[in-house]
Amino acid sequence: MAGKKLVMHVDMDAFFASIEQHDHAEYRGKPLIVGGLSGRGVVSTCSYEARKYGVHSAMPIVRAKRLCPQGIYIEGNYRHYREVSAEIFAIFARYAPVVEPLSIDEAFLDLTGMELLMKSPRAYAEKLKREIKKKTGLVASVGLAPNKFLAKLASDLNKPDGLVIITEENKQKVLDPLPVSRIWGVGKKTAAVLQGMHIRTIGQLRRVPRENLAAKLGAHMADHLLQLAQGIDNREVAPREPAKSIGKEVTFPRDIHGDADVEKVLLALAEKVGYRLRKQALKGRTIQLKLRLGNFQTYTRSRTLYEATCYDEEIYQTARELYRGMHVQQGIRLLGISVSGFDDSGSMSLFHDEARKENLYAAIDKIKQRFGEQGITKAHLLKHDEV
Numbered sequence: 001m002a003g004k005k006l007v008m009h010v011d012m013d014a015f016f017a018s019i020e021q022h023d024h025a026e027y028r029g030k031p032l033i034v035g036g037l038s039g040r041g042v043v044s045t046c047s048y049e050a051r052k053y054g055v056h057s058a059m060p061i062v063r064a065k066r067l068c069p070q071g072i073y074i075e076g077n078y079r080h081y082r083e084v085s086a087e088i089f090a091i092f093a094r095y096a097p098v099v100e101p102l103s104i105d106e107a108f109l110d111l112t113g114m115e116l117l118m119k120s121p122r123a124y125a126e127k128l129k130r131e132i133k134k135k136t137g138l139v140a141s142v143g144l145a146p147n148k149f150l151a152k153l154a155s156d157l158n159k160p161d162g163l164v165i166i167t168e169e170n171k172q173k174v175l176d177p178l179p180v181s182r183i184w185g186v187g188k189k190t191a192a193v194l195q196g197m198h199i200r201t202i203g204q205l206r207r208v209p210r211e212n213l214a215a216k217l218g219a220h221m222a223d224h225l226l227q228l229a230q231g232i233d234n235r236e237v238a239p240r241e242p243a244k245s246i247g248k249e250v251t252f253p254r255d256i257h258g259d260a261d262v263e264k265v266l267l268a269l270a271e272k273v274g275y276r277l278r279k280q281a282l283k284g285r286t287i288q289l290k291l292r293l294g295n296f297q298t299y300t301r302s303r304t305l306y307e308a309t310c311y312d313e314e315i316y317q318t319a320r321e322l323y324r325g326m327h328v329q330q331g332i333r334l335l336g337i338s339v340s341g342f343d344d345s346g347s348m349s350l351f352h353d354e355a356r357k358e359n360l361y362a363a364i365d366k367i368k369q370r371f372g373e374q375g376i377t378k379a380h381l382l383k384h385d386e387v
Contacts, residue, residue, distance in 0.1 A: 005147065006110075006111040006145075006146065007148055008111055009106070011105065011156070012106065012139075012140050016076050017034050017047040018047070018139065020076070029049065030047070030071075030072055031052075031068050031070065031071040032050060032071065033064055033068070033071050033073050033074070034076040035075075036061060037074075042061060043059045043060075045057055050064075053068040054067045085105060087136055088136060091132055092107055095109060095128050097110070097114075098239065100238055106155075108152075111124070121144050125165075139161045143155030143164050143165075144163075145171075146171075147232070147234070150231055154166045157174075166231075175202045176206065177203065178202050180201065180204075185221070190221070197212070205225060205226070206226070206229040206230060244340055246277055247273060247288070247336055248273050248336065249269070249337070255294040255330075256331065262323060263320055266289075266319045269337045273315055284339035285306075286302055287305065287322070288300055289322040290334070290336035291332060291336075292333045293332060294331040298334075301325065
């Protein structure tokens with residue numbers, strides 16, 4: 001690979017669950033599921049012991065409990081996960097000049113031109129894995145390849161604790177037997193179209209005439225699929241900016257009417273947004289209300305506060321005032337609240353009332369971490385299940 005583009009993809013194995021198993025001996029070797037524990041919660045991450053039962057990320061918690069009733073279910077400590085993630089990304093920064101985060105637990109590292117600094121790409125990847133293990137006690141899977149698509153694919157081929165290298169010379173040998181679902185952009189609908197064309201593997205896809213694919217999927221998708229089927233991906237590894245806002249919105253099965261119902265939903269949304277801000281140790285100054293009417297007309301209103309906040313009540317009061325100022329007369333199809341303009345200094349207030357408020361919400365969040373987001377809420381929201 002000397003002199004050629006070299007991309008590493010690092011993916012922490014079962015990240016949240018692995019942290020919990022590292023920190024708690026009683027979770028080790030057992031099916032552990034981290035996620036929202038409310039009726040509508042989903043699995044964030046699960047241990048490999050839980051995956052044997054068919055549990056996977058983004059699965060509804062209700063379904064996970066049916067598949068694995070003997071599992072250990074926890075809400076998780078997301079602030080701690082962010083702290084561990086920061087340790088890992090600090091390691092990445094020492095190994096590559098350009099790091100592109102994909103999520104809290106995975107990233108691309110551009111190693112192009114660094115061959116003189118390493119004994120070999122494999123030895124460099126092994127060194128990185130050892131340092132992550134030593135500093136955090138966690139296991140990472142790594143893929144090395146000439147581009148981002150192949151590197152991410154490689155890191156997923158031999159989990160957990162994998163290290164797979166794909167080269168220009170062996171890429172088709174690796175790609176051709178794999179199912180087409182391994183290609184970015186191939187979801188259920190596209191996979192169904194390809195299956196209807198008797199295309200099940202990447203090798204079969206690679207040999208299909210472009211005009212045949214374009215007739216079924218359009219020219220743009222046909223070109224995309226054929227390029228990746230040949231292991232071609234010209235995207236650069238590029239740093240990403242952190243999220244600029246945190247929000248939550250809900251679309252109703254039937255339009256809602258009346259201030260009382262609207263404000264009840266706004267309060268529920270404010271609770272969720274506030275909780276998510278506090279989990280990430282963020283405060284924001286700008287509160288935005290999003291509202292879509294039954295005729296699909298969409299409106300947004302925002303207000304910038306004098307001081308940044310992460311507190312449910314302040315978010316709710318601001319959103320309610322924005323709503324009341326709109327004088328809505330029609331049914332509402334969608335409501336959303338978001339907070340931006342972050343001040344992530346994490347500094348504690350020196351004022352007594354503010355300190356009391358922070359202590360109160362810290363206690364509320366501890367209950368939510370243990371019992372789920374609905375573990376504690378306003379009494380008149382208990383019967384409201386739209387959000």
